[in-house]
Amino acid sequence: MITDQREMRSGEDRLDPAQVLADARRIRGAGHWRRARARLRESRTARWSQRFLAVAVLLSLLTPLLPLPSPTALDLRALPRPPVGPWVQIGGNGFRREYWELSAVDSALVDVREALFGRWQTGPYLGTDSKGRDLLSRILWGSRTSLLVALAATACSLLIGVTYGAFAGLIGGRTDRLMMRLVDVLYSLPFVFLVIFVLALLDAWLDEAGGASRELVFYALVGAVTWLTMARVVRGQVLALKNAEFVQAARAMGASTSHIVFRHLVPNLLSVVIVYLTLTIPSILLVEAFLSFLGLGIQPPRVSWGLLAADGVEAINPLHSFWWIVVWPAVAMGSTLLALNLLGDGVRDALDPRGRAADTDRPAPGPGA
Amino acid sequence: MSALLEIRDLAVHFPRPRRWREPPAVVRAVDGVDLDLRRGESLGLVGESGSGKSTIARTLVGLQRATAGSIRLDGSELTGLDARGWFPFRRRVQMVFQDPYGSLDPRQTVLSILTEPMEIHALRKPRERRLHALELLEAVGLNPHYANRYPHEFSGGQRQRIAIARALTVHPELVICDEPVSALDVSVQAQVLNLLRELQERYDIAYLFISHDLAVVRSLCQRVSVLYLGRVVESAPRDEIFEAPRHPYTQALIAAVPDPTRAAAHPPVLLEGEPPSPTRPPPGCRFHPRCPARALVPDDRCAREEPPLRTDGAARWTCHLEPGSAPEA
Ligand SMILES: Nc1ncnc2c1ncn2[C@@H]1O[C@H](COP(=O)(O)OP(=O)(O)OP(=O)(O)O)[C@@H](O)[C@H]1O
């Protein structure tokens, strides 16, 4: 390990200073960010996860444009259909706006779809569920809900959690103690009961305001709990970093607080933040699934992956095996979460210059250290 | 030569964490220290663990507020300055920390570590900062081609070279080295010390060199101050400290260094006991509970009165014992 200086010089015993200067003009700075990006590009897993997620997000954003059967059109006469043809149907239900509240943008997209495809629509590629609704359509429409939940969680974790934790850690002292006490209190509230409690409390008002605001309350509640862990983690890191010797060194040089925050704290915090984010998103998707399953989250006729899972459970019965009703939503959710985790891992590794099994490379401090 | 740094009566006290049913107390980490440093000179600061060496260093670079006393850099008073007032002096006084693993940001490349101080002090244009950083990398014996590497890709000695280069990027007049080699392998220590010496000649820097390794201090410093429990007990040119130490504590320190050339006629004077707590320093001379020469002073003055300051040429020390009245150590 202790190979010292001169051998790192390329061959010559003493470099010619003029030569070095000439060389130096050619040496380009490649800062931490640029090198991190290069490392991320090198990772094949991260690249494929990125592509998968990009496609998934794109599909879910453009769902109204696709010639899918209506996710809500019932066909109660038939048994669930397995994923077989016909591959194209003409004159199906189209998209039925009366069952679905569309935002202005989505409404415009549906207009485009109707102009483009008319009454053409895809067949039950993935089969239909027990009420005769097209599964592919339901998975794609449901992904939009899950995407929204993930976005709400990410935004709250990043905006509220990181800011709150960093602020508490930087200020320290009594402010820090007070702020963290609040987090402790919020932490100790059981989330499911909180949701039930708040929804029950707001029930009358929500009935007047319609279904959409019920969802809004749900997103707000998800946001309200996801930032807590992030705030704790970030605060702990900031406390440790604040006393790190390289931060002290920067202070001794006269660095301002904002210089220290952006030059030292952010790069050192980022990988931890990303790790926790990739842990938070899956868990919040599962929470959504769980609450929707209990009937506390997303309400029919809207779809979410959680509701699809609930349908899947109902479809399991010993007489008929409607495997597709269980399998496809599970595949969709599983592959998305896997891609998220792999991407998170990749980004974390790219941000850490020491790469994977890094921490072992620091030699034990010598005597007197 | 003009005085670069003048420290007078510097005190740094820390409030001790409150304990149940005990009155609040302070830790007198530094308690009345005088130090003088001329341009281009290196002053060694030695003392046991907990004697306040690092606290002095941190106070000099503005990481710690002085409780009392005065710090003058080139004639300007630093204590009492606010952050804005202190800022220009931060360029002139730089610090090299003990732990080269902790003092470099693991997520910055060497180049950005080296340009950071210039950015903070708005020295040079960005392009010239890079060039200067690479020059300094060369000056500390590292290949400039490694500028885009991260600290973890270097050995301890190399990292300490990077830390030294970082300190030099803003042309300091004084570099404070807080045990810069004690975390390093012995063979690497010598190389880093040589580098420090070389750089001192090249850039005319003054060092305040903190160490508890007397051999290291002897090889690098022209003058030495000995710290005991937050006070300087003896300051003298290097040769006088090592050949003819005057204060009993210094004598004990020197004698504790194994030296094959010293005759067996001078058995080492070994210190007994632990250094007392800086929360309640002993009255009188702070060293008296452990002092081997205490019996030679009449009336137990050591335990009751502050020892007087004695001078002899360039040496000064504080002791009740009359010079020459003790058997030469
Ligand atoms: N931030 C602080 N708060 C409270 N007490 C402190 C603080 N920093 C230092 N001290 C105390 O001040 C005294 C001197 O500490 P200092 O670190 O200056 O010693 P040192 O001479 O550098 O020792 P070492 O050789 O072990 O590095 C010690 O008793 C220490 O406990």
Ligand SMILES: [Mg+2]
């Ligand atoms: Mg120390």
